[in-house]
Each structure stands twice: as C-alpha cells, then as structure tokens.
Amino acid sequence: MSLAPVVILACGNPSRGDDALGPILLDRLQAWLESSGCAGLADDFELIGDFQWQVEHALDLVGRRLALFIDAGQQTHAPFVFRRAQAIDSASPSTHSLPPESVLAVLARINQEAPPPAFVLCVRGQRFELGEGLSTAATRHANAAFELLKELCRAAEVGAWQARESGGE
Template sequence: MPAPIVVFAVGNPSRGDDAIGPVLCERLAAWLAEQRLTERVELVEDFQLNIEHALDLVGRERAIFIDAGANTPAPFILTRIQPAAIPSHSSHALPPSAVLQVYRQTEGAEPPPSFVLCVRGECFELGEGLSPPAAERVSAALARLTGLLQAPKSADWPV
C-alpha cells in the first residue's frame, strides 16, 4: 500500500538555487522521521519530472510538487494544479500538470488532488551553492509544508 501523500522534489543540487527542491526534500525527510510520519508521506527526488512519475501517483490521496522558480513571488507560492496537456517533442522534463495528464490518460481516472510549492530562487549558476535568500525561503516553505502534512485533511490546503 503506497503512502497516502507523495512529495516530488525537483531540482539540480549543482545549480545554485535549483537545489531548493532537493534541500527541502532532505529537511522534510528529517522532519518526517522525527515526527514518525514516514509511512504517511513518500518522497521522490529527481532532477526533472518525466512521464514515469505518473505511476508514483497511483493510490495516493494527495501529491505535492516542490521546485524552484526564478520569477516566483517571494518567498513561495502554493497552488492547486489540474491536469493539462502540453505539446512536446520529448518525454523528458514535464511540468507537474503534464504528469497529472499522463496519469489521467494511462489510468483512465482523475489524479489525486495535487499542489505545486514553488520557492523563489535567485541564482541558478552551475557550481554555485544555495543563496542566502533561498535558504531563508526554504525555511519558510518547510514550515508551511510541515503544517499541511500535520493536518492532511485540513481546510489549510489551497482549493
């Protein structure tokens, strides 16, 4: 039986603030272990989303996609997303809404309620570390995320 909630953390730890997803994933893993919630939440970390990630949605109650955004309002946005097809010539690097659409097409059912937590990044250069503003935003995003995970059926989730 899969965990009720799946969290996808997307990003490249070698590209400055693109590491926001993996850093949040690492901190979330520690928090989940501390709170003894590891059976309720599965973490999936990857450089990018692909069509195969649609299979990670099977049997879930909710999904959260974490990523960094260069033009995202600071400190972060948390929004509910819907399936959406995108024209593509490749099966690599899909946005979260396209992963939901792949799920819809392959499973013949609606995906679980899904959300994007996009944290504002400043610097995405190869070989750079996480910027100080991004580190602060990661802390704020983690606080919001852990609050949601403590009350998974709460009205605090975006509509």
C-alpha cells in the same frame, strides 16, 4: 507494505545554485518526518526526488489521496507560492521534463484514472548557474517554505491545503 496516501515529489539540480531548493527541502522533510516528534506521521508520506519531472512520475500518483510537487522558481513571488495544480494535457509526453500539470495529465492518459488532488510549492530562487551554492535569499525562502511543509504534513487533507493556497506563479 501499503502505499502512502500522500506523495511529495521534488525536483532540482543540487549543482545549480538555488535549483537545489527542491532536494534540500525534501531532505529536511525526510529528517523531520523521521524525528521522534513525528511518531507515525512518516508512514503517510512517500518522498521522491529527481532532477526533473518525467512521464514516469505519473505512475507515482497512482492510488494516492494527495500529491505535492516542490521546485524552485526564478520569477516566483518571495518567499514561495503554494497553489493547486490541475491536469493540463497541452503537450505530448516526451523524454524531456514536464511541468506538474502535464504529469497529472499523463496519469489520465495511461491509467484512465483521474489524478489525485495536487498542489505545487514553488520556492523563489535567484541564482541557478552551474557550480553556484545556495544563495542567502534562497536559504531564507527555504526556511519559510519548510514551515509551510510541516503544516501541510500535520494536516494532509485537500481542504486544509486549499486554505493555505497563496496564488499563482
């Protein structure tokens, strides 16, 4: 089995309200990619979900043409921000969570390989308390982000993704 050219990594905790946005979008995307209307498209993507990004996720970037990180953000512009991520080696890796930029930098440190072009989709959330459900606003933001995700999957090329950038967080 060959490696999918595009990896999509989503993080979040489904038990913490709007922090579930990443896993929810990943599940929706998986179902959409496997639907009959997306014949063959699913083979181009590997979807990986976790509670937070760790140094080990750098290994998921090896050999990829393109990478996307999906997360929820409390201070993010609504409904979401889609931007390019650059490797920033600002901290030594630890067992604690890392931002996407640090995950990208880890790859160069451990593999002597430049990371693939990478982007971040940060979806606006409002409530992140333990035991909360998804807020009404986060549901609307997830719907808008999902429309973008479908567009990105239909045109999984760096230039097409750069044209969709919406700015920084």
